Amino acid sequence: MNISASTIRRLSIYLRQLEGIKEEGRETVSSSLLAERSDVKATQLRKDLSYFGSFGVRGLGYSVDDLSSKISKILGLDREWRAVLFGAGSLGQALAGYKGFSKHNIRIVAIIDSDPTKKSKMIGSLPIEDASDLKSMRQRVRAEIAVIAVPGEAATALAEQIVAAGFSGIVNFAPVRLKVPPQVALYAVDLAIAFENVTYLLTCKKEKP
């Protein structure tokens, strides 16, 4: 069956909320509580889960631990993912330091930047390298995912090299739309969209308050 992108996005959210609920010491949750914290309807949550199986107990709810690991497994987080970060500017540094990754089994194993003045500097425990031969670099560090955090001008050309080097997934933070072959998984995070959504909403509200 083909699962919609919205369902996958929501599974990520459920997983995050489950972690919070676990920290509160709860051992079970009802679909209505988890849904409320995730800003969705309870039926939506149950329907999302039903695409993958039945993880709850009727009359009781879901085991927090069990549901967490089930969703983790669906999202592929039951194994380690190795990623290379391209771009050691402030955005790259922010990503390198982001705690959420290690928590979900995503490990940044190399940092690449074309700026020679940055070479051999360290971010955390990783040195900044330059990108001579991406293919052999990728094989050396055994990474499947590329994270693009370079300026927009450089991103399109870089993406082509990344595909040629054999990466199978790309997370793109550069403000351009990349074209990649269909077998490469691509997800784009666009900062401008976030802001423009807010300015739109505020503009609407002002017109008819």
Place this chain on the structure above:
Amino acid sequence: MNISASTIRRLSIYLRQLEGIKEEGRETVSSSLLAERSDVKATQLRKDLSYFGSFGVRGLGYSVDDLSSKISKILGLDREWRAVLFGAGSLGQALAGYKGFSKHNIRIVAIIDSDPTKKSKMIGSLPIEDASDLKSMRQRVRAEIAVIAVPGEAATALAEQIVAAGFSGIVNFAPVRLKVPPQVALYAVDLAIAFENVTYLLTCKKEKP
């Protein structure tokens, strides 16, 4: 009429693509070219625009300049927006330096961080301040938008203060779901979702290649 969130998101994308097309020296575009660059169908693009008016010329296409400014106006980018950045960590610094904002009339006018060791340091031309009285600070700098780039643990409490201080829009980068009154415009950017989407896609592909 009520416009869907997807339409607004796509308008942002069209606007970005139009800027690229303009740099190439083109003066007009057809819906099919602009749609192709934006990864949507041409009819989708025309339908999106039709909610707001008719901006093209039949048989000819759209004027690049004219359509850009029409979309900018729809998104509220025909005026300056003043924003306060909360959190001067690496993510905050990345946002403070992001070129895309000034291009779209979004100006960061103050940077707040609770860490006293950062106090009086500068990011670009702005000093890092601490957050004693958010309400008067907000009025002093005349800002409407708050950008949250603090750690997740601090975000929920901060959001409450931000709402109390009278901000009308929030862009949230912290990995928590904020609850705000309906009159406050909220948009969340979740880094973990981006990565988990990619690991999901890669996991699916491997199962049946």
Place this chain on the structure above:
DNA sequence: TTATGTGAACCGGTTCACAGCT
């Protein structure tokens, strides 16, 4: 002929209503 604008048809995601367990 070329390309936009749009009502109507379509389709897929969301919600409902209720069956099924405990």
Place this chain on the structure above:
DNA sequence: AGCTGTGAACCGGTTCACATAA
């Protein structure tokens, strides 16, 4: 009784087909 799981109904966004204009 309480809460999950799910086929069916619903609804809204997307696509189609075509009228319209240059």
